[in-house]
Amino acid sequence: MIYGIGILKGLGVTLKHFIESYIEDVRYLFEGGRYQPRHLPARQGPRARGIFTVQYPKEKLPLPENFRYIPFLVYDTQENKIKCTSCGICAKVCPPQCIWIVRGTDPSTGRPRPEPEAFYIDATICMSCGFCAEFCPFDAIKMDHDYELSSYERYESLLFDLPRLLKPDTYHAQIHPSDWARELAEKEAEKAKKREKAAARA
Amino acid sequence: MTAPAKAKAAPLAELKGDLAVLKEKFGDAVQPAEYEGVVIANGVLVEAARFIRDELGYQYLSSLTAVDYIQEGYFEVVYHAYRLEGGGPLVFKARTPRGVATIPSLVSVWPGADFQEREAWDLMGIRFAGHPNLKRILLWEGFHGHPLRKDWKEPYYEEEHKPFSSRWPSGHHIRAEDRVFWHDNVQYPLDWDPDQAEDTSDEWLYIGMGQFARAETGERVEPKSLRTERLVVNMGPQHPSTHGVFRMVVTLDGETIVRLEPVMGYLHRNHEKIGERNMYLQNMPYTDRLDYICSMSNNLGYAIAVEKLLGIKPPERAEYLRVIMAEFTRIVNHLWAIGFLLNDLGAFFTPALYAIEERELILDLFEEAAGSRMMCNYMRFGGVAYDVSDDWIARAKELVYNRLPRAIEELDRYLTHNELIQSRCQGVGVLPPDLAVAYSTAGPVLRASGIPYDVRRAEPYSIYDRFDFDVAVRYNGDVYDRYLIRIDEMWQSLRILRQALEQIPRGEIQAGKKQYMMRVPAGQAYGRVENPKGELGFYLVSDGSPNPYRYHIRAPSFINLTALNEMCKGHKVADVVVILGSIDIVLGEVDR
Ligand code: SF4
Ligand code: SF4
Numbered sequence: 001m002i003y004g005i006g007i008l009k010g011l012g013v014t015l016k017h018f019i020e021s022y023i024e025d026v027r028y029l030f031e032g033g034r035y036q037p038r039h040l041p042a043r044q045g046p047r048a049r050g051i052f053t054v055q056y057p058k059e060k061l062p063l064p065e066n067f068r069y070i071p072f073l074v075y076d077t078q079e080n081k082i083k084c085t086s087c088g089i090c091a092k093v094c095p096p097q098c099i100w101i102v103r104g105t106d107p108s109t110g111r112p113r114p115e116p117e118a119f120y121i122d123a124t125i126c127m128s129c130g131f132c133a134e135f136c137p138f139d140a141i142k143m144d145h146d147y148e149l150s151s152y153e154r155y156e157s158l159l160f161d162l163p164r165l166l167k168p169d170t171y172h173a174q175i176h177p178s179d180w181a182r183e184l185a186e187k188e189a190e191k192a193k194k195r196e197k198a199a200a201r202a
Numbered sequence: 203m204t205a206p207a208k209a210k211a212a213p214l215a216e217l218k219g220d221l222a223v224l225k226e227k228f229g230d231a232v233q234p235a236e237y238e239g240v241v242i243a244n245g246v247l248v249e250a251a252r253f254i255r256d257e258l259g260y261q262y263l264s265s266l267t268a269v270d271y272i273q274e275g276y277f278e279v280v281y282h283a284y285r286l287e288g289g290g291p292l293v294f295k296a297r298t299p300r301g302v303a304t305i306p307s308l309v310s311v312w313p314g315a316d317f318q319e320r321e322a323w324d325l326m327g328i329r330f331a332g333h334p335n336l337k338r339i340l341l342w343e344g345f346h347g348h349p350l351r352k353d354w355k356e357p358y359y360e361e362e363h364k365p366f367s368s369r370w371p372s373g374h375h376i377r378a379e380d381r382v383f384w385h386d387n388v389q390y391p392l393d394w395d396p397d398q399a400e401d402t403s404d405e406w407l408y409i410g411m412g413q414f415a416r417a418e419t420g421e422r423v424e425p426k427s428l429r430t431e432r433l434v435v436n437m438g439p440q441h442p443s444t445h446g447v448f449r450m451v452v453t454l455d456g457e458t459i460v461r462l463e464p465v466m467g468y469l470h471r472n473h474e475k476i477g478e479r480n481m482y483l484q485n486m487p488y489t490d491r492l493d494y495i496c497s498m499s500n501n502l503g504y505a506i507a508v509e510k511l512l513g514i515k516p517p518e519r520a521e522y523l524r525v526i527m528a529e530f531t532r533i534v535n536h537l538w539a540i541g542f543l544l545n546d547l548g549a550f551f552t553p554a555l556y557a558i559e560e561r562e563l564i565l566d567l568f569e570e571a572a573g574s575r576m577m578c579n580y581m582r583f584g585g586v587a588y589d590v591s592d593d594w595i596a597r598a599k600e601l602v603y604n605r606l607p608r609a610i611e612e613l614d615r616y617l618t619h620n621e622l623i624q625s626r627c628q629g630v631g632v633l634p635p636d637l638a639v640a641y642s643t644a645g646p647v648l649r650a651s652g653i654p655y656d657v658r659r660a661e662p663y664s665i666y667d668r669f670d671f672d673v674a675v676r677y678n679g680d681v682y683d684r685y686l687i688r689i690d691e692m693w694q695s696l697r698i699l700r701q702a703l704e705q706i707p708r709g710e711i712q713a714g715k716k717q718y719m720m721r722v723p724a725g726q727a728y729g730r731v732e733n734p735k736g737e738l739g740f741y742l743v744s745d746g747s748p749n750p751y752r753y754h755i756r757a758p759s760f761i762n763l764t765a766l767n768e769m770c771k772g773h774k775v776a777d778v779v780v781i782l783g784s785i786d787i788v789l790g791e792v793d794r
Contacts, residue, residue, distance in 0.1 A: 066570060089718070129486075
């Protein structure tokens, strides 16, 4: 065998890769331009040929619903209240123990009140595991999709307090549509049960 | 801390089969241990180990680790040895009072015990009498104390176990750094002055290598043999070939390697201590950070170990999902390994990028299923965290049937017959089969040396016994075969994936109710899986509380490095980079 055939074959592969990305470019040119946002997933998908670069931060790939970053607290816009009851489960399950909760107390009675007085998540420590959202029994804490957290300072701006953590449930519904649908269905089912019970009693 | 109640109630292991033979041979020196295995008296340990290896045929020492039973006042070293034909382990243990802390070394029987004994010395403070080079391995010489001992406390120590009581219900945030650094949280001798603390690792290292020593005093330790000028070259810790922060101290005779000593621990975070503070479930995301290329299979290994203690089994669909994820991970890892092996050879980044292109598509699938591309945290005890959609399965099939075979075939065409690769890789870094076994190497390194040992076949876990696949094996034991075997294994993974994706049933993905804090029955378990880099094992000791009493990881990258010196000896310095690349290490797992 002639020495060098293997190298030449390899170079052929490189050439093929090189040409393929241009062929794709031309194809998408006819479908309305190279950088159509609707084409981004396809051009990075399993059927794509050639290497295609998404021009981050100008362009971003859509995120799957399950994507998890730092958690946020859900604010119930219908009933105008924080959904969290400060039960403390998320603080217990959090592996790096970066959730700090002050349980609310009723000033008149001194009894615990189902709303947090203070809620901190130390985003410098959070490992984005998602356990808090997974084990919260009240659907009060969810994983955010906002991954652009860079700041000029490492401490204060990355210690998230209650105002920073709260986001409306409309935002939750928008980034987690199927999770939201499940929540609504569960609520409906509960209501129906209550109605049934009431009817049975009457 | 509550006393581990197990000591009294723990059932003793039954002595059957090989354990009975051992008992017969050594009489009273062999006693049944709690839960599993036997305790061998220190006096006959080496002899018994040799008997276990040669007469009983347990040639492969998989794991060696130590447990600190502080209540009972002794250390226990636990050995898991396997037969190469497959089957379960022979578990034997050795004990030493905490004050004595000395156990005979088994390096003379299994050279693969070398690094593992050094680790046990470093972290647990057990001296191994007769070890040829017993010095710290992950920490530095001069470090005070042995951190895995139960009475050792880390600098930001808060409480013995998580969850910490300061977080709820009155959790006013305090940053760990704001707690006083030298508060009595930290135990250090009264006469100890941090300014005087001195890292003498390098001196010890060079003395160990028979080289000059004691830089300040100039006192030289002369090697006994004929004096020739030898050169010591430090490669790393910052070196592009080391895939992280890893250092190799190479003694050169001209350009030929006489001896190579890996120096590690730059990424050490005492994963095992963290794990013993954590609750069982909390360790799951931490395992992602071991071998961060293969988080899915790390999850699987840990889940299997805990499920052994819990005695539960995941439902069918979850089993299939686990296998699918684990095999995708294998492909990801091998693509990565091949790509970066080529980088090490000097083919700067083109092959690596071609390999990563396919990896991205698999990571897309992981992201959709688990929520994260690399830190998947996907498995739970008795199931998996999230279900996948039909669309997901369809896309996975598209990858498995069309895209990946094409890519692997292309990689093969691109690289395998390349003459430059052949001349750099063939016959380089040869590890003969007997040494591969003796050094406890695992995974592709072991199989490229002609030993068809694969945990998926040798001791099937999950549902691997249902699939039709071959254990890839190559016989030359050189860098080229370690490259080829990864291609072979990717083809086998595709075979498994095809079967799994076709057969996956619908149904539940979690057995029972998912709990974040559960009581795990007291006991001991060693769960092992065939990770892409080799056998990953988790040794767990439970005392019945929500936190593991002992949590040890048999890291394949770490133990495979034991054989690095053997592979490099006699080669040129330029080959070190390639040989290291062919072992395929990840420092997150080596240093833990
Ligand atoms: S977020 Fe959920 S789990 Fe956490 S305290 Fe509030 S209600 Fe409990
Ligand atoms: S995502 Fe994980 S680490 Fe982060 S706050 Fe939630 S439980 Fe804690």
